[in-house]
Amino acid sequence: MESKWIDVKEAQARLPELISQMGSDQEWIIMDGSLPIAKIISINLRSPGLHPGAVWTSADFDEPLPDEFWADNS
DSSP states (O other), X not given: OEEEEEEHHXXXXXXHHHHHTOOTTEXXXXXXXXXXXXXXXXXXXXXXXXXXXXXXXXXXXXXXXXXXXXXXXX
């Protein structure tokens, strides 16, 4: 991940610009003088339909498990 450093006053003035330029491999470290005080990172929201068919639910997913499942076979 690429880190970029920015002064807190500059970050306040440019926040909308910083957010619009965020990439998935980038973060901004906000500095107060030489002290890092915050980090801005992008979040990856999941998009519906991104991997169709990758997840499925069986027709009997909510059926009770058989007694054999609960039996102690030790």
